[in-house]
Amino acid sequence: xxxxxxxxxxxxxxxxxxxxxxxxxxxxxxxxxxxxxxxxxxxxxxxxxxxxxxxxxxxxxxxxxxxxxxxxxxxxxxxxxxxxxxxxxxxxxxxxxxxxxxxxxxxx
Amino acid sequence: xxxxxxxxxxxxxxxxxxxxxxxxxxxxxxxxxxxxxxxxxxxxxxxxxxxxxxxxxxxxxxxxxxxxxxxxxxxxxxxxxxxxxxxxxxxxxxxxxxxxxxxxxxxxxxxxxxxxxxxxx
Numbered sequence: 242x243x244x245x246x247x248x249x250x251x252x253x254x255x256x257x258x259x260x261x262x263x264x265x266x267x268x269x270x271x272x273x274x275x276x277x278x279x280x281x282x283x284x285x286x287x288x289x290x291x292x293x294x295x296x297x298x299x300x301x302x303x304x305x306x307x308x309x310x311x312x313x314x315x316x317x318x319x320x321x322x323x324x325x326x327x328x329x330x331x332x333x334x335x336x337x338x339x340x341x342x343x344x345x346x347x348x349x
Numbered sequence: 350x351x352x353x354x355x356x357x358x359x360x361x362x363x364x365x366x367x368x369x370x371x372x373x374x375x376x377x378x379x380x381x382x383x384x385x386x387x388x389x390x391x392x393x394x395x396x397x398x399x400x401x402x403x404x405x406x407x408x409x410x411x412x413x414x415x416x417x418x419x420x421x422x423x424x425x426x427x428x429x430x431x432x433x434x435x436x437x438x439x440x441x442x443x444x445x446x447x448x449x450x451x452x453x454x455x456x457x458x459x460x461x462x463x464x465x466x467x468x469x470x
Binding site: 270271272274276278283284285286289290291295325327329330331336337338339340341342343 | 384386393394395396399406408410444449451453454455456457458460461462463
């Protein structure tokens with residue numbers, strides 16, 4: 242299978258916790274990585290591997306995985322977190338790559 | 350500063366060709382698998398193709414197979430995407446990205462700023 246499925250849109254109240262999920266068969270074998278993209282900008286890596294943050298990404302961002310589902314959690318969402326979020330991994334063959342359809346996060 | 354800079358985008362007619370380039374600075378491309386990722390206007394990210402560190406393996410999304418060719422010149426620290434038989438649906442911002450690949454995980458970092466390809470008559 243070469244699909245990763247994300248909810249198209251999620252909203253969260255300022256300061257609250259939000260979980261963005263990504264489902265796909267390949268996630269039973271491989272970890273997802275997560276990217277934040279703001280309008281007119283290139284994507285930025287926010288989570289990779291089991292639960293790793295690149296330098297410069299706040300510790301309110303965390304990742305987890307269970308079965309065929311990967312999750313990105315933002316604990317205490319801020320206004321600047323409003324963006325599109327994409328998961329990414331390999332397909333079940335391990336050779337091709339696939340992105341989820343993206344989740345538009347709105348911070349209320 | 351670690352940086353990827355794409356170039357070569359522009360307006361091309363359906364059926365035409367274009368070559369995109371991606372120049373790396375601040376690090377050596379030769380130790381990384383590299384990918385092209387595109388984003389059509391108002392749409393999500395789509396992985397297009399990747400190439401192994403030494404160029405020995407290349408993979409493509411089905412929609413571009415046979416029309417696009419990914420290549421690299423490690424001596425020039427550069428990545429390329431040769432696009433033939435372009436279609437309107439190939440219109441997108443094209444990003445190059447460095448991929449770190451481990452046994453069970455892989456991720457893109459850094460990304461270029463993107464170059465816009467518009468296929469239209």
